[in-house]
Amino acid sequence: MKVLLEDLGKIDRAKKGKVYKAGTVFIGMSATRGGDVHYLDEDGEIESKYATVEFNGKYNSKYIYYAILSEHNRWINRYIQHINVTISDLKAMEINIITxxxxxxxxxxxxxxxxxxxxxxxxxxxxxxxxxxxxxxxxxx
Missing domain, CATH: 1.20.5 (Single alpha-helices involved in coiled-coils or other helix-helix interfaces)
Incomplete structure (x- = not known):
């Protein structure tokens, strides 16, 4: 099933000093850093150069991380035409998932x-x- 990333959780720019919950995915906002997708294994801070995806708990967050990884390079090469990725760009990322x-x-x-x-x-x-x-x-x- 194809879904938009924005339908799986809250996407926002990382905030300095905020502690994010384990299971948060963070994605580099520079298109030139292609493939810069990370998974937060334990609660912690995330640098403000990343966008964060905090999931609603309906799906396994690590599974969604792997789904994003599988699509990210193809997506960044196909859809991003400028230097930086925007939050609206990330919200429009389509990924395949098994429910x-x-x-x-x-x-x-x-x-x-x-x-x-x-x-x-x-x-x-x-x-x-x-x-x-x-x-x-x-x-x-």
């Missing part, structure tokens, strides 16, 4: 697991690069 909350939860669990695997692999790559760097330094002494 069954159990399916949403299942998708979120699988995508979170993939993210965890990716983070582990990135740590391994970082460690191997450091081992290589250290070995090269020792080799050239």
């Amino acid at each position: 069954d909350i159990n399916k949403q939860n299942e998708i979120v669990n699988k995508l979170d697991l993939l993210d965890s695997w990716i983070e582990n692999e990135e740590r391994l790559i970082y460690m191997w690069k450091n081992i290589k760097k250290s070995s090269l330094e020792k080799m050239l002494i």
